[in-house]
Amino acid sequence: MSAAPTPAPGPAAWPSVTEASDAYRHVRVSGRFRHESTTLVQAVTALGGGFWVLTPLVSEGFTVLVNRGFVPSDRRDPAGWRRPEGEVVVTGLLRLTEPGGAFLRSNAPPENRWYSRDVAVIASARGLSDVAPYFIDADAGPEGGLPVGGLTVVAFHNNHLVYALTWFTLAAMMLGAAIYVNGERRR
Template structure:
């Protein structure tokens, strides 16, 4: 067997190791490009929905057809009476405090808005700081009488990996789950979505609405370039390795020739 042939054979095992790794890196880059297209579409959709004129929130007969894709962040309005005695407070950590002084912990105030036909929609009326959790500390905001709420339709909030579980028995809430809240408060005919109220001021200044985040991180192009860059680096390293491995036999043959001529 020639020295060159042996060198080529010695590249087989490294190549079999490199090819799957290269395929994985390219696949991850392509996946991030797909995610980029999805995220850009989501951003465009949300941007369009939040600036559309407010439409009536889906009526009870249409609740079963409400979905994330078709309805999340729709600009909606609903009229009814707030049942303040069934309010819940959901722990929140916001990026910007209501006065613009910075982020901090507090609570979203969720209150059932019971419509004239008896159906209810949970309304996220806005944010209150930790020391204003108790309704008694913000009595002016406990509005009574018919009112119209305008805001963004939001679907139930999913638990994150590090989000504590809701504890309805202790009235402790970490996620906005309409079904769980309705069951805990004895509410019937509750919509499977929530309305995040807009920034219309509430009496007494609390809760503070209009804090819904409608911006989304979009680093998928950066991630895609990273994966493709790693793939290119892997190709370059293997090429350098192969070049060195194939060059060695030629050097050895040249050295042997010089030795023989001497």
């Protein structure tokens, strides 16, 4: 993640893009944003509730969705956002698609309601072609503007101790129940 950015994988490399080798890799890509095809995906961040701003970036030979950052719910009107025009260079973290939706919420493309960053479905709903099977979480941009980039949370939950305690507790309860049932049987 902190390494110098490498070029984002092009179409020839897409079959080999995997979670193990590519997730959170620092990449860069250049192209032009298609702001008219921006998708807002519900998000909860350290800044509160709002939306991720996913905008297609047309590069040489392919399109990639760029998560330009976060906007609060009350600032979802794009009139107040930065809208880079012309050729731009984006650096950020490569992220794999998030198909389906969120917990108990499915993406609803006909209603333009998005709960996860499902690259294939968003691309289909926006009429995009030659879209990379990943998206890029943009690095932080200039201070004070929207959307706010650089909010990728890279914290992997380590619940192993909780799992171990749960299973050992269940095993102890089973042992206690077996002893109780066996004692009752003897009476």
